[in-house]
Amino acid sequence: MTAPAHAQPLALDGRPLDGGLYLRIDHWAQRLPVPLQHTVTLYSTLGLLLLAALMVLAWWRARRADSTAVARALAAPLTVAAAFAADLVLKSVLREPRPCQVLDAGRTLEACPAAGDWSLPSNHTVIVFAGAAALWLVDRRLGALALLSAAAMGAERVLAGVHYPHDVLLGALLGTAAGYGLTRLAGRGAPLVERARDGRLRRWLTA
Numbered sequence: 001m002t003a004p005a006h007a008q009p010l011a012l013d014g015r016p017l018d019g020g021l022y023l024r025i026d027h028w029a030q031r032l033p034v035p036l037q038h039t040v041t042l043y044s045t046l047g048l049l050l051l052a053a054l055m056v057l058a059w060w061r062a063r064r065a066d067s068t069a070v071a072r073a074l075a076a077p078l079t080v081a082a083a084f085a086a087d088l089v090l091k092s093v094l095r096e097p098r099p100c101q102v103l104d105a106g107r108t109l110e111a112c113p114a115a116g117d118w119s120l121p122s123n124h125t126v127i128v129f130a131g132a133a134a135l136w137l138v139d140r141r142l143g144a145l146a147l148l149s150a151a152a153m154g155a156e157r158v159l160a161g162v163h164y165p166h167d168v169l170l171g172a173l174l175g176t177a178a179g180y181g182l183t184r185l186a187g188r189g190a191p192l193v194e195r196a197r198d199g200r201l202r203r204w205l206t207a
Contacts, residue, residue, distance in 0.1 A: 011094065011095035011096070012094045012095060012096040012120065013096070013102075014096050014099065014119065014120060014164045014166060014167070015099070015102060015103065017164065017166050018164055018165045018166055019099065019103055019164070021165055022099045022103065022105075022158065022164050022165065023103060023104075023105060025158055025159060025165075026099075026100075026105045026106070026108060026159075026161045027106070029108075029109055029159045029160075029161065030106065030107060030108075030109070037109050040109055040156055040159050040160055041109050041110050041156075041160055043152065043153065043156045044110065044124060044153070044156060044157070044160065047124070047128055047149055047150075047152065047153040047156070048124070048127065048128070050146075050149050051080075051127070051128055051131040051132075051146060051149065051150075054131070054135055054142050054145065054146050054149075055073070055076045055077060055080075055131060055134075055135065057142060058073045058076065058135050058138045058139050058142050059073040059074060059076075061073075061138075061139055061142070062138055062139070066190070067190040067191070067193040067194045068187045068190040068193075069138055069139075070190075070193045071186050071187055071188075071189040071190050071192070071193045072134065072137050072138045072183050072186050072187050073138045073139075074186075074189075074193070075134070075182070075183060075186030075189065076131065076134040076135065076138065076183065078182075078186075079130055079131075079134045079178065079179050079182040079183050079186065080127055080130045080131045080134065080179070082130075082178060082182055083126050083127065083130035083174065083175050083178035083179055083182070084123065084126060084127055084130075086126075086174065086178060087121055087123055087126040087127075087171070087174060087175075088123075090120075090121060090174070091118040091119075091120065091121065091123075092118070094118065094120045095118055096118055096119045096120040096167070097115070097118070097119060098112060098113055098117065098118075098119045098162055098163070099119065099161070099162075099163065099164050100112035100113075100161050100162060101113075101115060105161055108160065108161025108162065109159065109160045109161055110160035110161060110162050112161070112162065113162060119162075119163055119164065119167050120164070120166070120167045120170060121167055121168075121170040121171035121174055122154070122157050122163045122167045122168050122170075122171035123171070124153055124156075124157055124171075125150070125153060125154045125157060125163075125167070125168045125171030125172055125175060126171040126172075126174050126175040126178075127175065128146070128149060128150035128153045128154075128175065129147075129150045129154075129171065129172045129174075129175030129176045129179060130174075130175035130176070130178050130179035131146055131150070131175075131179060132146035132147045132149070132150040132175075132176070132179065133175065133176045133177075133178075133179030133180040133183065134179045134180075134182075134183040136180070137180065137183045137184065137187070138183075150172070150175075154168040154169075154171070154172055155168075
């Protein structure tokens with residue numbers, strides 16, 4: 001697992017952790033049927049769209065529940081945004097290059113990001129796990145579906161060749177912790193929702 005000649009000095013080198021596993025997964029992914037390869041790469045977008053749809057549905061269903069559930073449902077997008085912001089800060093500190101930039105991965109399913117687009121943690125994984133944790137506290141059925149989708153997203157990021165497995169693992173941990181903690185905190189906004197339910201926003205907050 002030697003680095004290409006153009007590789008930049010590393011702030012964090014993820015290759016010793018699971019570079020070999022990444023290469024085995026990448027070589028296996030390259031042998032998948034072409035339609036399945038296209039499905040894998042499409043899921044990086046479809047998974048985010050599914051999460052957005054689930055958050056809208058959670059808000060709609062929460063209108064029949066108590067004000068705590070409504071507050072958490074309304075806060076879900078903000079929770080995801082906060083988790084994403086934390087991820088960007090952590091990326092800038094860790095500065096781990098993408099595996100496809102420093103390993104001889106060959107042709108990856110997804111185009112390898114440019115140098116400076118850091119790898120650890122995985123943005124996509126942080127987002128979907130933060131959303132899944134938030135939805136779990138609003139609606140367990142939707143939360144379970146979101147968790148399955150989040151796991152698929154994590155797998156997709158490695159199969160696509162743009163992340164190490166440990167990028168996805170840290171992304172899942174960070175996203176889950178941020179999503180769960182911030183959404184629990186958002187539940188304290190229930191009194192504000194209760195007052196809003198008696199005002200102009202009644203139609204949006206009450207079934």
